[in-house]
Amino acid sequence: MSHFHWDGHDLILHCHLQPKASANAFAGLHGDxxxxxxxxxxVDGKANALLQAFLATAFAVSKQHVCLEAGHQSRQKRVRIKDPQSLPTELALTARSS
Structure with a gap:
């Protein structure tokens, strides 16, 4: 499994979260x-809400276009980004290294 794949115009992103970090950022790969x-x-969905906002900015879409599909209570999450308008450099770099 790759850390992302396309489903039509939507990007499915498989991510591992590290909450309570010193900054919001992509940090390479963690397994797949x-x-x-x-x-x-x-706690209280704060990391999920921040993930949604962070990815919306990174992919140049509204927060409504970032949907958490799996992993609501886990660090391992699957996120759908509907029709991303931009791909972060970090995503392209990790695609080349995997």
């Missing part, structure tokens, strides 16, 4: 998932 560091703690 892309690692994302987030400053939010993993």
């Amino acid at each position: 998932r892309i690692k994302i560091r987030l400053t939010a703690p993993p």
Whole structure:
């Protein structure tokens, strides 16, 4: 399994979250998932909300176009990004290295 794949015009992203980090950022690969560091703690949905906002900005879409499909209570998540308008450099770099 790759850390992302296309489903029509949608991008499916398999990610591993590191909550309570010092900054929000992509952080390479963690196994077969892309690692994302987030400053939010993993309580009351705060990390999920920040993940949605972070990915919306990274892929140049509205937050409504970022849907958490699996892993609501886990660090391992599957996210659908509907019709991304931009691909972050980090995603392209990890695609080449995998």
